[in-house]
Amino acid sequence: MELIFNRKLNDKIRRKIKYVNVIILSASLIVGLLSIKSKPMYKVSISGIELGYVPNKEALEEKVKTSILEEEEKNVDTIAIMAEPEYVLTFVDTKSIAKEDEIVADQMIEVVKQETTITYKYYELALDNQAVDAVDTIEEAEELVNTIKAETKEELDLSIIEKYTEKKEEVKTTELEVAKNEIQEKITKKIEEIKIQEAEEERINSMPEINGIKLAYVPITGTITSRYGVSSRIRSSNHTGLDIATASGTPIKVVASGTVTYADYKGSYGNVVKVDHGNGLETWYAHTSKMYVSEGQQVQAGDVIAAVGSTGNSTGPHLHFEVRVDGEHVNPQNYLYK
Numbered sequence: 001m002e003l004i005f006n007r008k009l010n011d012k013i014r015r016k017i018k019y020v021n022v023i024i025l026s027a028s029l030i031v032g033l034l035s036i037k038s039k040p041m042y043k044v045s046i047s048g049i050e051l052g053y054v055p056n057k058e059a060l061e062e063k064v065k066t067s068i069l070e071e072e073e074k075n076v077d078t079i080a081i082m083a084e085p086e087y088v089l090t091f092v093d094t095k096s097i098a099k100e101d102e103i104v105a106d107q108m109i110e111v112v113k114q115e116t117t118i119t120y121k122y123y124e125l126a127l128d129n130q131a132v133d134a135v136d137t138i139e140e141a142e143e144l145v146n147t148i149k150a151e152t153k154e155e156l157d158l159s160i161i162e163k164y165t166e167k168k169e170e171v172k173t174t175e176l177e178v179a180k181n182e183i184q185e186k187i188t189k190k191i192e193e194i195k196i197q198e199a200e201e202e203r204i205n206s207m208p209e210i211n212g213i214k215l216a217y218v219p220i221t222g223t224i225t226s227r228y229g230v231s232s233r234i235r236s237s238n239h240t241g242l243d244i245a246t247a248s249g250t251p252i253k254v255v256a257s258g259t260v261t262y263a264d265y266k267g268s269y270g271n272v273v274k275v276d277h278g279n280g281l282e283t284w285y286a287h288t289s290k291m292y293v294s295e296g297q298q299v300q301a302g303d304v305i306a307a308v309g310s311t312g313n314s315t316g317p318h319l320h321f322e323v324r325v326d327g328e329h330v331n332p333q334n335y336l337y338k
Contacts, residue, residue, distance in 0.1 A: 083115035216301035222246030241322035248317035270312025284322035
């Protein structure tokens with residue numbers, strides 16, 4: 001019985017092997033027939049768009065990548081492709097796909113460009129944190145900074161700022177020599193400004209004080225036509241200020257910072273501006289043709305507050321400049337116009 005069973009089992013196995021061989025042979029015949037008129041290709045689609053067929057997906061992606069990099073050869077930091085292509089292996093009639101792989105590549109390049117984010121990097125050169133120019137590489141930036149610092153004796157706040165943008169039009173870099181010239185021009189201008197500022201500070205420091213208030217400016221320059229304390233037929237009392245004659249319309253500067261307490265017409269003074277500087281100091285500017293401030297307004301030393309005129313009791317265009325300390329007028333020439 002055992003022998004009969006084994007024989008039956010062996011016959012069954014042989015039939016299965018024969019069946020598998022038939023399947024393999026049939027599949028081979030089918031593949032052979034297909035290979036005569038068709039070949040395996042990848043059907044390519046991206047962002048839901050079917051592009052066609054290619055024989056080699058790696059070659060396709062390399063061509064796309066190379067094409068994008070060739071167009072964006074400068075300042076590229078990163079390229080992020082948001083759309084991923086999909087591939088399905090299939091058999092395709094060789095006659096219907098002649099040169100289609102090239103068309104697919106061109107189409108894919110266009111789609112990928114639309115779905116790609118490119119980040120550009122460049123380097124700004126800044127003087128006192130103000131951008132002056134930009135170059136392409138960190139090596140260029142460092143060379144430029146080192147060269148300029150070596151050639152300039154002044155202490156400079158010259159720095160390099162790494163910049164990123166996704167907008168190619170924002171990358172406005174220049175050649176190294178051009179950038180160097182522009183920065184040196186800025187440095188020369190900056191040094192001149194510093195010298196002017198230092199001279200102005202020295203001038204202001206040399207100006208007098210009244211009750212601790214620094215007189216930073218003279219109101220106008222001109223010819224003194226009437227001094228403090230003199231008597232005149234056109235006045236009922238001695239002169240309480242200093243008259244400085246100059247052309248009508250000449251800007252009048254306030255001598256120190258303060259608050260405008262009056263800006264109106266006042267009898268013999270004509271149009272007059274009064275400014276309270278604190279600590280009991282007040283200055284008056286009379287006979288003006290125009291007033292550019294109003295009562296309650298805060299002014300800074302050197303601000304133009306009025307224009308020279310000849311309003312009120314006046315014999316010609318001039319400024320009547322008056323200084324009052326704790327309500328009493330004093331001689332302006334004790335402090336200014338010496």
